[in-house]
Amino acid sequence: MQWFFSRSVLFLLFFSAMVSQPWSAGQDLGRGSAFAQDADAVAAKEAFEVAKELGTADAWNAFLASYPTGFYADMARAYLKKAGGQSEPAAVPVVSSGKASERQCSERAELRSQSSSEPTKITFVNKSGMYRAFLWIDFEGNLQDYGGLNPGEQITFDTYRTHPWMVATGPGDCLQIFLPAAEPATVELFRLDADNPKPSTPPRAKPTEAKKKPLVCGKNYKLRNGECVLLQNCGKNAYRSAEGDCYCKKGYQLRNGKCVWPQDKQGFEVAPWKKPGCKTWQAQCNKGNGNACRKYEETCQVN
Structure with missing residues (x-):
């Protein structure tokens, strides 16, 4: 009975929207998408009024099944809540990895960044449980290191539509390659088969x-x-x-597959005296320990 009532409500909503839109053979079909949008808006309004007149949870759910987004959809959910019905979740646009196209690592040698005329953003969320490194493939096809993410972290890059990004392991082995979408997109990274290589074990002995x-x-x-x-x-x-x-280790950054101390634009290490062990070597050096002085000079002073 409930199924029959819901189907009847849907037919009533559809029929009400259709009869409210007269059509004649002499209309200008060149209006295209603008005409279709106006027609949809009027149809949604007419259907909303019919559902409002009925005022039941089934009527509102039938309306939301046909018009899940927009102003009238939000109002319908409010009326449905007031009527004590279970509201359908609002259709919120979700930016996902489906919008960023994935390329194979086998295509790596052929990929290049193209023009920089379509700015966009791409966000990576590391749900793999493994460390992930990110490298931009520049206009010459070279890899430019942009750091990495530990498990559970995320990062957003300001980029362009035709600029490919390579996701790699800590040592720099390619795992995935993504091309950003025209609008900001989010890519969720999960554990891959490449993260679980099969060990090479000899045949079982008797x-x-x-x-x-x-x-x-x-x-x-x-x-x-x-x-x-x-x-x-x-x-x-x-x-x-x-x-x-x-x-x-703490304070070090992954660059080109190696853990190095942060450097400025001129290539000099930033505050190297903060490296692990520097305070101890300096204290021992002040007490006359020549070996400690040598380690402090080699490791903890600006190079």
């Missing part, structure tokens, strides 16, 4: 041979809990998490 031949992991792998786990080369000024991922 039970009698297992005691004699322990499991030997290949290069860049380490035996952990009976399995070969991939270890990234964290390099200097970095540390490894319990899961085996690399992160820069």
Whole structure:
């Protein structure tokens, strides 16, 4: 019965909107989209009045099913709430990764930034649980480092419609490439198969041979809990998490796959005396420790 009533209400709303819009063969069809927009607005108003006259939750829900957005849709939700019905959620435009086109890493060598005539924005939200680096592919096809995100962080870049952005691992391996949309877009980054490489383990030995031949992991792998786990080369000024991922130490930034101290436009390190260990070396140097003085000069002074 409720289904029949809802279908009847929809027919009534549609019929009311149609009869309110007379049409003649002599009309100027060149009005195009403007005519269609005016017709939609009038139809929505007429349907709204019919639903208002009925005043039931079914009538308002039927109206919202046909006209989910706009002024009358907002008013309909208010009337529906007053009538004690369950309101449909407002249709709010959601900017998602669907608006930013994704390209394959295999196309990396062919991609270049084109013109800078269509400014836009692109936001990356790191939901992968892994570190993500961001590199702009410039007009020559070279990669320009724009930092990275730890898990749970997000960043917005002011960019242009034809400027591709590459998402990479900490060491700089390509994971995804995105081209921004004409309007600001948000890209949510999730864990990929590339984040879980299969360990290269030798074939299983027979039970009698297992005691004699322990499991030997290949290069860049380490035996952990009976399995070969991939270890990234964290390099200097970095540390490894319990899961085996690399992160820069406090104060250091990831640049071209390496953790380095922040630099100014001239290439000089910014406040190097704030690096870890500098205070200790300076104190020991003041006490006459020559080795500490040498470390302080090499590490903590402006280069």
